[in-house]
Amino acid sequence: MSQREWIEKDFYKELGVSSTATPDEIKKAYRKLARDLHPDSNPGDTKAEERFKTVSEANAVLSDPAKRKEYDETRRLFAGGGAGGYGRGGGFSPGGGGGFSQEFNINDIFGQAGAGDGGLGDLFGGLFNRSGGGRAATRPRRGSDVETETTLGFREAAQGVTVPLRMTSPSPCTTCHGSGAKPGTSPRVCPHCNGAGVVNRNQGAFGFSEPCDDCRGTGSIIDDPCTDCSGTGIQNRTRTITVRIPPGVSDGQKIRLAGQGEAGLRGAPSGDLFVTVHVSQDKVFGRQGDDLTLVLPVSYSELVLGTTVSVPTLDGRVGVKVPPGTADGRTLRVRGRGVPKRGAAGGAGDLLVTVKVAVPQSLDAEATEALKKYQEAEKAAGYDPRSGWAGA
Ligand SMILES: [Zn+2]
Numbered sequence: 001m002s003q004r005e006w007i008e009k010d011f012y013k014e015l016g017v018s019s020t021a022t023p024d025e026i027k028k029a030y031r032k033l034a035r036d037l038h039p040d041s042n043p044g045d046t047k048a049e050e051r052f053k054t055v056s057e058a059n060a061v062l063s064d065p066a067k068r069k070e071y072d073e074t075r076r077l078f079a080g081g082g083a084g085g086y087g088r089g090g091g092f093s094p095g096g097g098g099g100f101s102q103e104f105n106i107n108d109i110f111g112q113a114g115a116g117d118g119g120l121g122d123l124f125g126g127l128f129n130r131s132g133g134g135r136a137a138t139r140p141r142r143g144s145d146v147e148t149e150t151t152l153g154f155r156e157a158a159q160g161v162t163v164p165l166r167m168t169s170p171s172p173c174t175t176c177h178g179s180g181a182k183p184g185t186s187p188r189v190c191p192h193c194n195g196a197g198v199v200n201r202n203q204g205a206f207g208f209s210e211p212c213d214d215c216r217g218t219g220s221i222i223d224d225p226c227t228d229c230s231g232t233g234i235q236n237r238t239r240t241i242t243v244r245i246p247p248g249v250s251d252g253q254k255i256r257l258a259g260q261g262e263a264g265l266r267g268a269p270s271g272d273l274f275v276t277v278h279v280s281q282d283k284v285f286g287r288q289g290d291d292l293t294l295v296l297p298v299s300y301s302e303l304v305l306g307t308t309v310s311v312p313t314l315d316g317r318v319g320v321k322v323p324p325g326t327a328d329g330r331t332l333r334v335r336g337r338g339v340p341k342r343g344a345a346g347g348a349g350d351l352l353v354t355v356k357v358a359v360p361q362s363l364d365a366e367a368t369e370a371l372k373k374y375q376e377a378e379k380a381a382g383y384d385p386r387s388g389w390a391g392a
């Protein structure tokens with residue numbers, strides 16, 4: 001099991017124990033769950049089977065003091081926003097990174113296929129290649145970072161979603177395999193610099209190296225350029241990658257995917273991909289961090305007498321109790337029904353319901369009569385809405 005999976009999974013939650021549970025408590029919780037969920041007692045129940053596996057997995061880590069310690073530390077690191085510290089590519093910060101409020105390395109968390117592992121292989125490949133060439137121009141160079149953006153629906157962003165991203169980026173020309181020379185021909189070594197790409201010049205006591213003019217520093221000359229890439233050896237190629245966006249991203253947030261940028265030159269590691277996420281508005285919900293907000297239309301009498309109203313949540317509905325005598329504009333809090341929280345802590349923000357009186361534009365005779373009667377009764381009872389008002 002990898003660190004990535006550790007970050008995604010809350011083993012404590014799976015076992016229904018607190019993160020400070022004693023080994024004994026963990027053992028007890030596991031035994032009970034294992035008994036309840038065991039495939040023998042739940043034949044054909046795939047859900048129970050899944051849970052049984054998850055619970056066993058959780059127990060395997062939490063019942064081993066060394067593993068549990070490592071697990072706790074891994075998750076603590078992630079919860080602290082130190083995502084840059086995972087795996088390869090940690091600590092890299094893109095140029096002009098101002099305004100990245102919450103940047104984290106989604107790749108290291110969710111394990112995009114081949115990204116992290118391929119990088120290491122590439123790196124070694126680059127080292128081996130180099131031993132043969134020895135020319136300045138063939139030194140491996142890390143691929144450039146690539147930026148792209150995607151727009152998510154409000155609920156997708158809140159709950160997490162997997163999206164395909166179409167990306168256009170330069171990659172080696174397939175016709176000439178990146179050489180830039182027409183198929184059947186090959187670049188020849190630049191005679192001026194002998195393929196070094198640089199020439200030495202002596203000026204007084206100092207020796208200078210400068211890029212070779214004849215080959216523009218590449219070390220080779222192409223007599224017959226490839227027509228598909230005009231001799232550059234590079235073509236723009238479109239590829240689609242699937243990206244898992246975790247729950248709780250907010251509008252404008254930038255996400256980093258290590259190793260999904262441009263391919264490195266001559267076997268060097270690839271650059272990173274930065275995805276700026278735009279979140280579209282929702283008709284019902286707004287967001288304040290992890291809290292979900294909504295405005296609930298109510299009648300005056302509902303506020304005075306109190307009521308319970310069913311309101312939507314991200315995954316269903318919930319009854320909100322409006323206590324008698326609730327002031328217009330008051331915000332009622334429904335705990336834990338907001339946006340899922342990122343990171344190890346888990347849980348969700350709150351749902352904030354703000355009541356707003358809807359005033360009827362017309363009433364039938366009966367209701368108007370009743371309201372007039374009410375108004376008189378209110379006066380008779382001595383209620384003055386402007387008592388205590390500074391403008392009275
Ligand atoms: Zn070409």
Ligand SMILES: [Zn+2]
Pocket residue numbers: 190191192193194195196197198212213214215216217218219220
């Ligand atoms: Zn040259």
